[in-house]
Amino acid sequence: MSACVSATASLLLAPQGLAQEAAPHAGVASASLCADAYVLAVVPMESISALSWQVDQPVSVAPSWSRGLPKAWPDAARLLELAPALTVFATGEAGRTGRLLERSGQTVFELVWADDFDAVRGNLRALGAATGQAEAADAVIADIDARLAEMVRRAEARARTPRIAYLSVSGGSAGAGTYIDTAIVAAGGINVVAENGAVGWTRSDPEFALTLEADIVLTSFFIDGYASTFNRARRHAAYRRLLDHPERAEIPAGLWPCAGPRLVDAAELIADAIDAWEDGA
Template identity: 50%
Template sequence: MATHLKAAACLWACASTADADGPARIASADLCADAYVLALADREDIAAVSWQAGQIVSGAPEWVIGLPRASGDAERLVALDPDLVVFGPSGAGRAAPFLDAAGIAHIALGWGEDWAVIESNLETLGDALGQSPRAATLVSELRDRREALRQRSDARPRRPSVFYLSVTGGAAGAETLVDAAIRTAGGINAAAEAGASGWLRADAEWAFRVDPDLIVTSYFVDGYVTRTDAGVRHSAFRRLLDGRPRLDVPAPAWSCAGPQLIDAAEQIADALDRLEPGS
């Protein structure tokens, strides 16, 4: 994965001589790409953000509202005439040959749901944007904030159990970004502790299989429009939620595995601190 990303970054750095510092017109094609581009690129260099920017699940600032919108549509991307298009882990797909034919460089973020991938994406995109020092600073800040959370966790008398419940009734086991946030905060992921791995579909039996100290919910009030809201309406999940400490993490913090994931971890850590007597 790392070799592929380094090669992709070279599409701009090795092919362009127009600007030694990096691309002057950057288009972000999806929500995950937005998170990284907005963290690393200079404001004046962002030519377009994704069609999801400005939606409730996006953490984009208000100033992006007036920018042109991009997606994976090749015709739209070519019309925007960017120097570089940044895609999330799903990549350029069918747009790739059209971008290549138009001489437009493109890069796809690496897929993964842990801190190593987030750091790798920051470093690789930083190289592609001519913002390596900024990327290095962000990586260092992420590590410092995670170390601060580790110290907070060590100061607690125990590691509380945490169960994640989405608006659809789904849960999150090991090897998910939710699991990474819970563990970084100093909690035990109840679903992972029960042997679950990956993203789990709605299953009301979880309401009887776990007895967590804290419920972490997401997308209950600020998520995608969905008709599947078992997490809110199913009586078993209501039983699990009633009378138990709960934290609703804002959707932008983990709509993808991006730099904002540390915000989710810190919010969970705050909620874990409040569980302790006298806090």
Template identity: 35%
Template sequence: MPTKPAANPPERRGSTSTFVIGLLCVFSMAVPARIAAKAGPARVVSLNLCTDQLALALLPRERIVALSFLAADPGLSALSDRVGDIPLVQGMAEEVLPLVPDLVLAGTFTTRPTIALLRARGVTVLEVGLVSDFDGIRAQIRQVAAALDVAARGEELIAGMDATLAAAAPTGPARPARVLSLAPGAFTAGSGTLSDAVMRAAGLVNYAADKGLQGYGYLPVETVAADPPDLLVANADEQGYPSLNGQMLAHPALDRAVPAQDRPAVPGRLWTCGGPFTADAATMLAAARDRLLSRKD
């Protein structure tokens, strides 16, 4: 008759050891997973041009689920070349909800019905406003970086921006030059604007603010021609699309008042939204300042 196999204590102990080791391996794999789950939002959607650029500057690609359709426009976004294969959305709730975001970044004027619906569905939304100076940029970078749990990366961006600003600042006393930024239709920026902050960072006087303009508004071409600025930034459409508003920037009176050599090219995308890249606009204005002053010495 068949007999019961004899017990093999050493083999049983080996099986038990293998089982325990397996449990430890599973546990050790689960701990990093839980830690990673706490390392900030992993599925981020941005619905605003300015928050698009903050997300691109702060996050790795794998944590960005979607950006606004403006993010890929090189005429508007300073970081359009980083968008790559990231999906783009128009800002409608039916686009965003299927993405199952754990954080949505939006501007204070971003599609209000979408924001209301997302919040009603329990989606976390962080709204950020417009900034008007470099202190505002620093605060906003820190705000968004904290929400994304990438505070160290935020400080890196701020340090890089501050180094760029320090290099752009004038190094000695000199007659302050006046600079005017004109967009199509003679639209410009006076005091209390981000453009004004960029000009001051480059050691320049904002012509429009000097004329008493606060915020954004218009200056008559006749005023500019009669008392021309030292430098003129004429922000025409970078893609070359003609318009009646744009033709004003080529007005013969402006051509005579400010020669081509005193018209530095500073892309509007650098100071449409505030970000670490905005310091590059100050660098470009500083270079134009130095060229101007070197001719006048």
């Protein structure tokens, strides 16, 4: 996160006309899909000047009103043209573009990579402070915490704990220390890939897929992801048994392109899948 995020809320969030009188920059812009989720969660609608180019793609779950906003991406020329007071980047995206923007008078905010809800809370608090929306950020955090507590209650009421495997459209999976693992555990499940010793994000492994046993299979990016030659799980026969699993749950890609405020939504969908699995036993 840039040291320049101390810009005042009056500049960032004033009505457009007033802000233009004070300075040539106004509003908050998001330069990536991950940043979109944080900006939409914390910043008032009237103070969002642009969202990422991905906001009107199937991979986004942004509300319909936001899809008509100007589009941004991590490009200095585009962001100088949009002239927001603050630009929010995903982890590692600001780089040289961010430095150029700061020299032009814009403020740059870069999210910290998150693999768990503590890091999500940290990003929300930091963005709230940077935009003068600390109370809004605290309200989002309180909502997340209440929903996590409810999932704990649901898990305690179940008679069994399912073993759950995640399969991405690339054929890879997620072991311990990933936000997928965080969501599975929050929902009340056991990440079978982590149980098998995997740490972090795993690559496509057809042999492993042929031997993997799980009560529930989670998939994502199959329906609403991007077409790519790397989407091996769509084509390779080894993954068909997982894709045809009777307890398969497809999680909308837009809920977890990164660990953001919507990660709790993904966890709740997993909890719903667990309840359905238990009820059907």
